[in-house]
Amino acid sequence: MKPTPTGVQLRLxxxxxxxEAGRPGDFYCLTLxxxxxxPKSLAAIANLRNLCEVHLPGHxxxxxxxxxxxxxxxxxxxxxxxxxLVRRLPAPIKxxxxxxxxxxxxxxxxxxxxxxx
Amino acid sequence: xxxNDVAPRPAxxxxxxxxxxxxxxxxxLFGGLPSxxxxxxxxxxxxxxxxxxxxxxxxxxxxxxxxxxxxSFEERGEDLTTNVASLGYDLAALVAQKKLAIDYVxxxxxxxxxxxxxxxxxxxxxxxxxxxxxxxxxxxxxTLEALFAGLGDGPEVRAELRRLFTWLKDRGVTAVITAExxxxxxxxxxxxxxYVSDCVIGLDNRVEEQITTRRLRVIKYRGSAxxxxxxxxLIDQGxxxxxxxxxxxxxxxxxxxxxxxxxxxxxxxxxQGGYYAGSSVLMSGSSGTGKTIxxxxxxxxxxxxxxxxxxxxxxxxxxxILRNLRSVGIDLARHVESGMLRFESAxxxxxGLEMHLVLMMREIDRFKPTIVVVDPxxxxxxxxxxxxxxxxxxxxxxxxxxxxxxxxxxxxxxELDLTVTRLSSLMDTWIGLHDIEANGERNRGLYLLKSRGMxxxxxxxxxxxxDRGVELVDPYIGAEGVLTGSARLSQEASERAAILHxxxxxxxxxxEFDSRQAAAERHIVDMRTALEVEAEELExxxxxxxxxxxxxEGGRMTIAARRGAA
Numbered sequence: 001m002k003p004t005p006t007g008v009q010l011r012l013x014x015x016x017x018x019x020e021a022g023r024p025g026d027f028y029c030l031t032l033x034x035x036x037x038x039p040k041s042l043a044a045i046a047n048l049r050n051l052c053e054v055h056l057p058g059h060x061x062x063x064x065x066x067x068x069x070x071x072x073x074x075x076x077x078x079x080x081x082x083x084x085l086v087r088r089l090p091a092p093i094k095x096x097x098x099x100x101x102x103x104x105x106x107x108x109x110x111x112x113x114x115x116x117x
Numbered sequence: 118x119x120x121n122d123v124a125p126r127p128a129x130x131x132x133x134x135x136x137x138x139x140x141x142x143x144x145x146l147f148g149g150l151p152s153x154x155x156x157x158x159x160x161x162x163x164x165x166x167x168x169x170x171x172x173x174x175x176x177x178x179x180x181x182x183x184x185x186x187x188x189s190f191e192e193r194g195e196d197l198t199t200n201v202a203s204l205g206y207d208l209a210a211l212v213a214q215k216k217l218a219i220d221y222v223x224x225x226x227x228x229x230x231x232x233x234x235x236x237x238x239x240x241x242x243x244x245x246x247x248x249x250x251x252x253x254x255x256x257x258x259x260t261l262e263a264l265f266a267g268l269g270d271g272p273e274v275r276a277e278l279r280r281l282f283t284w285l286k287d288r289g290v291t292a293v294i295t296a297e298x299x300x301x302x303x304x305x306x307x308x309x310x311x312y313v314s315d316c317v318i319g320l321d322n323r324v325e326e327q328i329t330t331r332r333l334r335v336i337k338y339r340g341s342a343x344x345x346x347x348x349x350x351l352i353d354q355g356x357x358x359x360x361x362x363x364x365x366x367x368x369x370x371x372x373x374x375x376x377x378x379x380x381x382x383x384x385x386x387x388x389q390g391g392y393y394a395g396s397s398v399l400m401s402g403s404s405g406t407g408k409t410i411x412x413x414x415x416x417x418x419x420x421x422x423x424x425x426x427x428x429x430x431x432x433x434x435x436x437x438i439l440r441n442l443r444s445v446g447i448d449l450a451r452h453v454e455s456g457m458l459r460f461e462s463a464x465x466x467x468x469g470l471e472m473h474l475v476l477m478m479r480e481i482d483r484f485k486p487t488i489v490v491v492d493p494x495x496x497x498x499x500x501x502x503x504x505x506x507x508x509x510x511x512x513x514x515x516x517x518x519x520x521x522x523x524x525x526x527x528x529x530x531x532e533l534d535l536t537v538t539r540l541s542s543l544m545d546t547w548i549g550l551h552d553i554e555a556n557g558e559r560n561r562g563l564y565l566l567k568s569r570g571m572x573x574x575x576x577x578x579x580x581x582x583x584d585r586g587v588e589l590v591d592p593y594i595g596a597e598g599v600l601t602g603s604a605r606l607s608q609e610a611s612e613r614a615a616i617l618h619x620x621x622x623x624x625x626x627x628x629e630f631d632s633r634q635a636a637a638e639r640h641i642v643d644m645r646t647a648l649e650v651e652a653e654e655l656e657x658x659x660x661x662x663x664x665x666x667x668x669x670e671g672g673r674m675t676i677a678a679r680r681g682a683a
Contacts, residue, residue: 035238044233067239071246075220079239081229081268094228097268101233109230 028052028060028110029089033079036068040099044083047100055112085109132340135183135255135291138176139169140479141359145335145344150316155282155292157313159305160320165331165352166295167192168201169320170257172357173293175206177255178216183291185255186218186247190263194219204356218247224267237264237277241284248288256285256292262307270307282312304336315339321347330469333359349471351479360475360510371395376488376521379418380411382580382589383548386565388572392546394487395519396569397512399540401526402550406561407582408525409433411550412490413442413449414586415523419488420452426488427459429477431496435460446584459484465496470507473497478514489515493525494540505540512543545569551577556604563589579605 032048034041045064052060067074067082077086081097087110096109106112134148143149150156150173160166167189174185189197197219198208211217220243248256261278268274285292294313296305298320304310310317317337323330333350335343350359374394377384384390392398402408416426428449430438438460439450452458461480468476481489491511497504508524515522526540541547547566552559564577579590590605 033239035242038238040234040236047233067242071242071249074239074243074246078223079243080222080224080237080264081235081240082238082242083235084239094230096230096232098231098235099233103232105230105232109232 026059027089028056028087029063030060030110031063031065031077031086031088033065033067033074033077033082033084033086035066035082038082041083043099043101044085047103047106048085051100051103051106055107134341135177136181137169137173138180139172139357139359140482141348141350142333142357145333145348145359146316146338147342150291150293151338151341152291153286153289154315155285155294155313156316156318157294157296157305157310158318158320159296159298159310159336161298161322164298164320164322165350165357166320167197167259168204168352168357169318170259170293170295171197171201171206171208174217174255174257175201175208175211178211183254184216184218184251185257186220186244186251186253186290187257187259188220188222188244188247189259190222190224190267191260193221193223203354205354206356215251218251218253220244220247222263224263226267226269229267235273237274237281240264240277241281245288248290254290256290257295258292259295260297261294262296262305262309265307278309278312316341325469328466328469330471332471349469349475351472351475355479358475358479360471360478370519372519377418378411379414379416380587380589382578383411383563385589386574386576386578387546387568392521392568393570394521395516396521396545397515397543398521398523398546398548399526399544400523400548400550401528403528403552406550406552407580407587408527408550409438409492410442410445410447410582411548411587412492412523412525413438413447416458416488416490417447417449417452417586420449420455420457423457424488425457425459425484425486426452426490427461427480427484427486429489429491430460430462431465431491432493433462435462444584445582445586447586459486465498470497470499470503474507474511477511481515481518481520487520489520489522491522491524493527495525495527508540509543541566553577553579558603 030048030052032044034044048062052062065073065077067079073079083097083099085096085100085106087094087096094109094111096106100106133152134146134150135152136143136149137146158166158169171187174187177183177185187194187197192200194208201208208217208219212219222240222243244256247253264274264278282292294309296307296309298304299306299308304317304319314337316335316339319334319336321332321334323332331350331352332347334347335345348359350357372394375389375391376394377391378387400408400411412428416428419426428435428438433441435453439453442449449458453460459480461477463473463476465473477491494508497507499507512522524540524544544567546568549564549566551562551564553562554560561580561582562577563580565573565575567573580587581590
């Protein structure tokens with residue numbers, strides 16, 4: 001899979017700044033690593049957005065990093081698989097690889113199981 | 118490491134190769150690893166896979182102007198840097214000079230959850246980025262199988278591995294992939310060999326009779342000839358050395374130059390006044406026959422002439438040899454100080470035979486001596502075939518380098534040992550040192566069993582260990598045969614007595630003759646004197662007669678006158 005030259009870096013800012021200030025413990029800082037606009041990458045972005053809208057409304061931030069554009073970040077952030085979702089906050093760091101198609105597994109991976117149920 | 122090393126250019130139509138820079142390995146690989154293709158190095162834990170990979174990269178960066186990338190799945194970059202610092206590899210400096218990029222890929226399965234399909238594009242991005250950073254021609258993936266541990270052995274990972282090897286070829290990098298050896302029948306634990314089909318090298322670490330020997334074998338090399346045997350290799354402070362068995366043949370050029378033996382008497386016994394340069398000399402003898410001393414004199418003479426020598430000792434420590442040699446008036450310490458002589462001593466049981474050979478050859482190639490002494494070869498223990506093959510290779514390797522070698526061999530006191538007989542065909546000159554036991558004493562005798570290409574003495578020569586080293590005694594050969602020791606001395610004494618006796622008898626006869634001659638001469642003088650006296654008497658009496666006659670005549674005339682007057 002070659003990196004697509006037209007890959008766009010997407011950056012989603014927190015949807016609700018007040019929430020971030022009000023409930024810092026539950027604020028989710030998520031970074032999604034993709035490499036070019038591949039079907040898997042696009043699916044992962046869409047899946048993540050949907051999931052956050054449903055389960056983390058108002059207290060999450062999503063940063064999408066296109067490694068095709070910033071290859072140096074791959075080593076820095078220890079990315080091997082694409083797509084990789086990294087939960088930076090709350091600690092500890094969690095990693096979920098794949099297109100995030102299985103919502104249940106993502107929620108478990110993000111330790112959102114209790115919230116989901 | 119020489120800066121003059123140049124990667125060999127392949128002939129037209131031949132597979133391009135990337136030299137590893139590892140002594141011996143490039144010879145086995147006929148030049149190096151296949152350029153632009155992946156090579157698999159498989160071996161159990163502790164076989165030196167990582168070091169092979171690193172050496173390939175470091176040599177590439179420092180000697181062949183081929184920067185490299187190390188992608189490590191097992192060790193962090195800092196740990197690697199520390200681990201290989203003892204080998205003189207300064208990874209940090211190479212990284213700073215942009216000749217090497219190190220990327221540590223950490224995969225912690227417990228930290229990774231999976232949801233949906235994924236690929237390993239992140240790995241490709243990292244690798245591609247690192248390659249671009251240094252303009253890498255070489256890539257080492259150590260140990261790629263860690264991917265299976267981190268991500269599971271699923272079809273995604275396998276598909277991605279296949280893609281990775283194609284990708285590496287497309288990038289045109291020469292890649293080395295290390296892998297753990299699998300169970301019986303399996304080269305690697307996770308079957309990586311099915312992806313890498315260009316070149317496969319197996320590493321092995323076997324313990325036989327409590328001696329560990331590392332071995333290497335080129336299992337497969339598509340499109341190229343390669344050495345097929347198992348070759349021993351060594352990892353020490355000098356890095357990796359591989360000793361290819363086939364690196365020596367019988368094609369060495371020979372020399373007519375002569376190397377003196379260091380003992381005038383032996384030189385005289387050898388028709389040409391010494392050994393041929395580059396020949397192999399075997400000196401066999403029972404214990405205490407002075408093998409080490411003769412070796413030392415050989416070296417002493419060589420160092421005097423300004424030739425470099427190495428003394429491989431397998432029974433005595435250098436200091437002990439030096440002390441013992443001083444007692445016979447041979448001072449080798451000064452040659453050690455002046456740098457002409459190197460002592461290398463090791464217990465034979467320290468390594469396997471192969472390893473000894475590797476170490477010796479490496480020392481020889483570093484020091485570049487013209488004279489080598491191995492004292493004694495009988496110290497090598499092992500199966501006869503292994504000892505033979507080791508010595509055969511040692512002899513060949515020395516001959517190829519034109520080094521004159523003296524091997525000592527300890528044998529039983531009377532019969533020629535079996536080993537010696539087997540060895541003799543390898544040797545050009547064979548000197549036997551023997552105890553000659555007779556008349557209640559032991560004397561030492563030296564003789565030449567053979568010396569190829571020169572006429573040589575057939576005598577057994579007695580020799581003495583004096584305070585000036587070994588000295589050959591003039592042989593006593595007489596009606597009684599060849600005698601040695603006190604028998605020779607007593608024979609010589611009795612001969613001296615006989616000669617004296619003969620001399621005395623002759624002198625006596627001479628004196629007798631002289632006195633008889635003197636007596637005769639005296640007699641002659643006496644007779645001559647008597648004759649002279651007689652002659653004088655005769656003359657005197659004659660004169661008297663005349664006088665009397667005259668007187669008579671006068672008387673008569675007087676009487677007549679008187680009568681006339683009357």
